[in-house]
Amino acid sequence: MDFQLLDNLRQANPVVLNISNFVTVQDVANGLSALGASPIMSEEIAETEDMIQISQAVQLNFGAFTKEQVAHIQKMGQLANQYHLPVVIDPVAVSSVAYRHRIIPQLLQEFHADIIRGNTGEIAALGGFEWQAKGIDSGEGQGNRVAIAQKTAQKYHCVVIMSGAIDIITDGKAVTKVHNGNSLLQVHVGSGDMLSSISAAFAAISSQNLYEAAQMATLVMGLSGELAANAQPNIGPGTFTACLLDKLAQIQVSDLTQSAKFEIEAV
Amino acid sequence: MDFQLLDNLRQANPVVLNISNFVTVQDVANGLSALGASPIMSEEIAETEDMIQISQAVQLNFGAFTKEQVAHIQKMGQLANQYHLPVVIDPVAVSSVAYRHRIIPQLLQEFHADIIRGNTGEIAALGGFEWQAKGIDSGEGQGNRVAIAQKTAQKYHCVVIMSGAIDIITDGKAVTKVHNGNSLLQVHVGSGDMLSSISAAFAAISSQNLYEAAQMATLVMGLSGELAANAQPNIGPGTFTACLLDKLAQIQVSDLTQSAKFEIEAV
Amino acid sequence: MDFQLLDNLRQANPVVLNISNFVTVQDVANGLSALGASPIMSEEIAETEDMIQISQAVQLNFGAFTKEQVAHIQKMGQLANQYHLPVVIDPVAVSSVAYRHRIIPQLLQEFHADIIRGNTGEIAALGGFEWQAKGIDSGEGQGNRVAIAQKTAQKYHCVVIMSGAIDIITDGKAVTKVHNGNSLLQVHVGSGDMLSSISAAFAAISSQNLYEAAQMATLVMGLSGELAANAQPNIGPGTFTACLLDKLAQIQVSDLTQSAKFEIEAV
Structure with a gap:
């Protein structure tokens, strides 16, 4: 894994353009900014192309999914493809809400997603697999993740990032499993959305190797969460969220060298 | 009061479907998640019925009140009635904004609200009483709360939950007064909206006794706020908000047994 | 500088009406509330005049800039002018997004803005000056700020408030430079939007002297950020945000007397 990408990201300070959902948008913007990227968010389709032209990567979150937002997502995805910007998508609740299960696969025929980031249930639903899901959480079904x-x-x-107690990153062949993390990442509602946007930030500075970008995003997020959870004894989810942003800003290559726990399965 | 509902809630992990306002939505989602429920938020009317089908309770916040949202609120309220899910509403600023004073009573003729949660001014306005209100706050008027x-x-x-220095819960006859709380709950903008959604979470697991659900939601929120305010000396509203989420996750039946301050007036 | 305005603001508890962007709206509401003002937010144009009538100042943020929001901004600006309420605008990304560069100057012909708050790039773009900008940040170009x-x-x-490492306040002739602040204010995405809304709160209670209102808003925000950054050793941007809200609530005239660092250039 190329730990050096963390320093590269901070040096490049890439502009990451987001369609974010209104539940977690503040966390997503602050997460990108803390890590060292420049967030920009849009709600108006008429300014999409102007924003694409000043951005280095695009993250599309399907968490708030109005018809206007679906149209906007489609246009931004297509323009990102046209301008050769990496595109990360987060198919929120595709596994549990029938409406999204109908719309999202159609939407993904309109543009190419370079990285898909979701929990086990969401990835399974996109892949066409059965998986028990509940609400927006990943579910407790069985299967070979x-x-x-x-x-x-x-x-x-x-590239797929499948979040869970163990995170799985794969390009369809090679597989990386990241063991860093903490259960408070699941309690904090914005963690997954934050990882999706951070994946776009790494993709911006590693556009020739999106598998490595996805590996690093997942590792940096997981280890930041682990360090945040250890920042105070008896920490709860509110203080954890503040500490998570602290750690995203403070984490260094040396922390990765010292504490990263992952396995890479060669193809 | 049935303190055991707290453990029941965490065991059941109910899915609470929300129409949330954009000001406090992140807090509302994180408050539900911290307590042990599963939040789901919607902005698209076309997916409402699919979401109702995976939910156990509905919370409708009138804080951001576009015409699209009003239509969405109406449909979600009607579907929740049809599917026999408990409905909690939060009539934000009905007391102070003339437009809402006109629209909200009409809206409440379109579906049945099981619990109404507001401050004194808002509850008074819905009831047709005079009460001095200012901005979105409850006002300083006189009257028998x-x-x-x-x-x-x-x-x-x-059931009505009337928030204030002393919270009042009533089913129209029986009355409970909850004395736990802290003035920082008023400074933190999302506290009331959080209580409304937490009321829906308790309603989900106590649908046969919504008065008890409302009692417990108010007590758990008030005592969590009280414990959060004591978490640090000289605490301010920002640190308080983080600690409030911590306490919602950490509060136990034993805390209620030890520190609950309430009066129940038998009918 | 009239430090006493801080106490006046808390005594008056002015209602500040905002069109806020969805990225930072929660921070803006909590910042106003922490400081001692009453925030109210709107998304529905039909309730604008009713809200104007209960408000003492208006803040218009151009951060999420849908066509509906642009129409709403225009109407609210015009009504505020008509009702003689002070208007603060925040021209987010006018410097970097071509679409906004086209629309915003037209919009500012439809109503009068009393205070414009932006970073160097945004103020330069409105003034018609060349300035290098990147993303939504202020850029590193040259020029006489x-x-x-x-x-x-x-x-x-x-009155213009130009945010930066040194903040500049001017009415076109007199100039004040505020040196209080901390670099974490730039990492936290909502800081600028918060300052814009706090400027409206001070304008509400100093409507006869908006230059003084702008001075005080900038100083209070800068010093609160400085005090927040010193609240803990090795503080990161997440904990800083919580502490910033704490300090906005706790800052006193005596803190200003003791720690304010500013220069006033007489005309």
Whole structure:
């Protein structure tokens, strides 16, 4: 894994353009800014192309999914493809809300997503696998998570980040498992959306190797969460969120060298 | 009061569907998640019925009140009635903004609200009482708060939670007064909206006794606020908000047994 | 500088009506509330006049800039002028997004802005000056910041607050430079928007002297940020945000007397 990408990101300070959902948008913007990227958010389709032209990567979150937002997501995805910017998507609740299960696969035929980031249930739903889901959470179903992630990546010709107690990153063949993390990341509602946008930030500075970008985003987020959870004894989810932003700003390559826990399965 | 509902809630992890206002939505989602419920938020009317089908309770916040949102609120309220899900409403600023004073009573004829949660001014305005209000705050007018809460509950055939220095819960006859709380709950803008959504979470697991659900939601929120305010010396509203989420996650039945301060007036 | 305005603000508890962007709206509301003002936010044009009638100042943020919001901004600006309420605008990204560069100057012909608050790039763009900008940040271009601020204030017949490492306040002639602040204010995404709304709160209680209102808003925000950054050793941007809200609530005239660092250049 190329730990040096963390320093590269901070040096480049890439502009990451987001369609964010209104639940977590503040966290997403602050997470990007804390890490060392420049967030920009849009709600108006008429300014999309102007924003694409000043950005280095695009993150599309399907968490608030009005018809206007779906149209906006489609246009931004297409323009990002046209301008050769990496595109990260976060298919929120595709596994649990029937409406999204109908719309999202259609939407993904209109542009190419370079990285798909979701929980096990969401990735399984996109891949066409059965998986028990509940609400917006990933569910407790059974199945081979690695195989599901790989096949979904193959289906969409992209990199998949499957979040969970162990995070799985795959380009359809090679697989990385990241063990860093903390259960408070699941309690804090914005963690997944933050990881999606951070994946776009790494993609901006590693556009030739999106698998490495996805590896690093997942590791940096997981280890930042782990360090945040240890910042105070008996920490709760509110203080954790503040500490998570602190750690995203403070984490260094040396922390990765010292504390990263991951496995890479060669193809 | 049935303190055991707190453990029941955490065991059931109910899905609470929200129409939230954009000011406080992040707090509301994180408050539900911290307490042990599963939040889901919607902005698209076309996915409402699919979301109702995976939810156990509905919370409708009138804080951001576009015409699209009003239509969405109406549909979600009607579907929740049809699917027999408990409905909590939060009539933000009905007391101070003439437009809302016109629209909200009409809206409440379109579906049945099981619990109405507001400050004194808002409850008074719905009940048809005079009460001095200022901005979105509850105002300093005079009047018998208990009588106003009771008559408003009778008018709408529902449970009323009237927030204030002392919180009042009534089903139109029986009255509970909760004394736990802290003035920082008023400074933090999302506290009331959080209580409304937490009321829906308790309603989800106590749908046969919504008065008990409302009692417990108010007590848990008030005591969590009290414990949060004591978490640090000289605490301010920003640190308080983080600690409030911590306490919502950490509060136990034993804390209620030890520190709950409330009066129940038998009918 | 009239430090006493801080106590006046807390005594008056002015209602500040905002069109806020969805990225930072929660911070803006909590910042106003922490300081001692009453925030009210709107998304529905039909309730604008009713809200104007209960408010003492208006803040218009151009951060999320849908066509509906632009129409709403225009109407609220015009009504505020008609009702003689002070108007503060925040021209987010006018310097970097071509679409906004086209729309915003037209919009500012439809109503009068009393205070314009932006970073160097945004103020320069409104004034018609060349300035290098990147993303939504202020850019690193060259130029005489004081002269740009003065000429922009003259062009729009208003007070300008130009945020930066040193903040500049000018009515087109007199100039104040505020040195209090901390670099974490730039990392926290909502700081600028918060300052804009706090400027409206001070304008509400100093409507006869908006230059003094702008001075005090900038100083109070800068010193609160400085005190927040010193609240903990090795503080990061997440904990800083919580502490910033704490300090906005806790800052006193005596803190200003003791720690304010500013220069006033007589005309």
